[in-house]
Amino acid sequence: MQVYWSRSRERSCAVASVRDVTFELLRAHGLTTIFGNPGSNELPFLAGLPDDFRYLLGLHEGVVLAMADGYAQARRGPALVNLHAAAGTGNAMGQLTNSVYSHSPLVVTAGQQVRSTVGQEVMLANVDAAALPRPLVKWSSEPASAEDVPRTISQAIHTATLAPQGPVYVSVPYDDWQAQSSVEARHLLSRTTVTAAALTxxxxxxxxxxxxxxxxxxxxxxxxxxxxxxxxxxxxxxxxxxxxxxxxxxxxxxxxxxxxxxxxxxxxxxxxxxxxxxxxxxxxxxxxxxxxxxxxxxxxxxxxxxxxxxxxxxxxxxxxxxxxxxxxxxxxxxxxxxxxxxVTPGRRAALVPLPPIPTPRPASAGRLHPEEVFAVLRDTAGADTVWVTESTSTTGAFWAQADLREPGSYYFPASGGLGFGLPAAVGVQLADPDRQVVALVGDGSANYGITALWTAARYRIPVIFVILRNGTYGALRWFAQVLGAGETPGLDIPDIDFTALAAGYGVTGVTVSSRTALVEAVTDALAAGEPRLIQVDTDLTTP
Missing domain, CATH: 3.40.50.1220 (TPP-binding domain)
Structure with missing residues (x-):
């Protein structure tokens, strides 16, 4: 039953469930897209999802969180995440570090065991739920009663979106959803909060x-x-x-x-x-x-x-x-x-601009230099392209070749938490469908969020994923030099075939090792109207 609050329907309002009111509240704030990976505690909330809501399934909670992060940043508005109890929350917390420092307004919800059993620490109880995501989140809560769930979620939405924006967390016992809501909850549906901090x-x-x-x-x-x-x-x-x-x-x-x-x-x-x-x-x-x-x-x-x-x-x-x-x-x-x-213009001499974009550095046999990869992508994809990057050893090469003109054209993990690039690109493309999104991801980073390919394929989200494969954790090799650490174990990851992995998740992929082949692959991907993956073997560079 969907109940719409109105004075003429106070009788219906009086019997509205917590779940009905919560969906009305989410509608009022435009939170009708849910990024999630469900568990048993979440099923009572998700079962019979209203037709005007859409559910984006991710195969790992870190991917779910990063997709929502990209979506929230690109739309400049909040995104709703639904995780599974403590286990799902824990899996997402690595990506939560990025959301904190990008000021991403994420409303993260998690299912909790039946309220009467929480203190017994039964299976899948979220022990001390409000404390779990701290200190990362801006605010965290588990409502003290079922009746307070809608107000708590309202507080979460407003807290996430008030400056400075940031992620918040609410744990809800799953039997709360069918409890009766208070008629006074109608006030939540029309509330607004704004920040007004203009200089005098x-x-x-x-x-x-x-x-x-x-x-x-x-x-x-x-x-x-x-x-x-x-x-x-x-x-x-x-x-x-x-x-x-x-x-x-x-x-x-x-x-x-x-x-x-x-x-x-x-x-x-x-x-x-x-x-x-x-x-x-x-x-x-x-x-x-x-x-x-x-x-x-x-x-x-x-x-x-x-x-x-x-x-x-x-x-x-x-x-x-x-x-x-x-x-x-x-x-x-x-x-x-x-x-x-x-300010008073004309007080200083005009600036001399930087030199033109440099000619990309030459590559070794059978590989491309990252600068050449970025130059080809820049010239082929077009000026309106959105770049989601997570290739930490090639950041210098990217900025050397970049021609970014429009707002909302570049996203990078704000706290260095790997696993952001692939799923965030999916979220950005979902929020900004009129611009082409290209994900530039290193082979080390790609493994942290590889299941995002399945979501892109499942929902036909036409991101172009470019995997720069150099067979090692390049940024760590650079840091080993900075720290004088010498040779360190565990830095090489050779022979991963990302085109084969992509095929398994339903995404067409191709491997290229020349400029001509890269231009052809990018041109084909731009025309495909579906997600594509391009694996490029590249020289090792430093940040």
Whole structure:
């Protein structure tokens, strides 16, 4: 029975089940796509799924979570995940690390055993369910009563979508779904919550004056610029200031067009390396990124002598934990738009753009250099392509060849959790069907999320999966050099045939080892209208 709340139907409302009300609540928030992998605890919620809901099955919970992550990021809105108790939650938590740092608004639900048996720790009970996904999730709960389930899920949705966005978790005992809901739950269906954190007029004037006074300002832009569709405002500010623009280190999205005259590249992820590149700049404006997401240990001064840093962020946590600079928690799109209009243009000489895209490096016999692979894909797939990348040893090669112009064109695992690329590409394509999605995934990373191929085939989601096969964990080989670790066991993974694996999951695949064959394979894949996999044997490169 589906019950629609209205004053004329208060009698029906009075007997509506928790499950009926919850589906109405999910509809109200546009959460009619469910990413899941079911277990016994979840069946009472899923049985007889309403016709206007669709269920996307993933064969592993990590894949499920990453698909939902890509979907939420691409649609700039929440996504609903349904997992199985503690076991399913545990399998998904590796991917949850990426969702935290990409500020992905995921509403993750999990089934729990019958409420009266939870304390006995019977089979498939989620012991201390609310504590399980912490500290990764933004908020976590198991309702204290069946009647409180709809309100708890409402709280989860609003918490996930309020700034800073992020994943939340709700565990629901499976006998709660058929319990009677309160008539007062009708208020949940029309509730809205918004964040309004615009700069005051004096704050804006002070910031604009500070930028005007600076002799050599520089912009460092992060993923939240792209997540809030503030890219054009960032360009306008860079143009007005004649300031170079860098992408923040450990970039999970692309906030700035990579062939704009102001673009300077992606910052490295080390303290000294960043400080060296900022030398000579008197004011650093960081927008939509942590200060900073370092990776390799590279000790040095946080900032050059005489350099001031100002941080604009949607995340109070990022603002509070930064080791230097002054922070303002605000709406990024509004702030950048107003700031671009408030600063005084023409105060500095025009920037000299970077050199043109370099000629790809030559490859060895029987293999392609990753730069050549990315050049072919760039020229063949077109400027509107969306790139989901998880080939960590080829990031430098990718950015050297990239020509990213539009918002929402690039996604990368925000916390380095492998297994993101293949399933996230499926989620992004589902949310953005009018653009072609290409997944660029290393052979090491691909094994973590390979079952995403089945979902792509099952639902005919036309992602082009490109597997760059070099037979080793290339990023780890580079780190072994950085750390002076020498030769280390467990770094080689030779002879994996991804075309055979793809065929087993229902995806047509082909192996290529020349530029001509790659162009032909990409052209065929673009015309296929279904998922395709291209395996390319590549030279080993470093990040």
């Amino acid at each position: 007029t004096p704050q804006l004037a002070d910031l604009a004056a500070m930028l005007d006074r600076a002799e050599r300002p520089v912009l460092i832009l992060g993923p939240d610029v792209d997540a809030t569709a503030a890219n054009d405002h960032a360009v306008a500010l860079a143009d007005a200031l004649a300031a170079p623009a860098w992408i923040a280190p450990s970039a999970s999205r692309c906030p700035f067009p990579t062939r704009h005259p102001a673009f300077r590249g992606v910052l490295p992820a080390g303290v000294k390396a960043i400080s060296d590149l900022l030398a000579g700049h008197d004011l650093v404006l960081v927008v939509g990124a942590p200060v900073f997401r370092y990776h390799q240990y590279d000790p040095g001064r946080y900032l050059p002598e005489g350099t001031r840093l100002v941080h604009l962020t949607v995340d109070p946590g990022e603002a509070a934990r930064a080791p230097m600079g002054d922070a303002i928690v605000c709406d990024l799109a509004d702030t950048l738009a107003r700031l671009a209009a408030a």
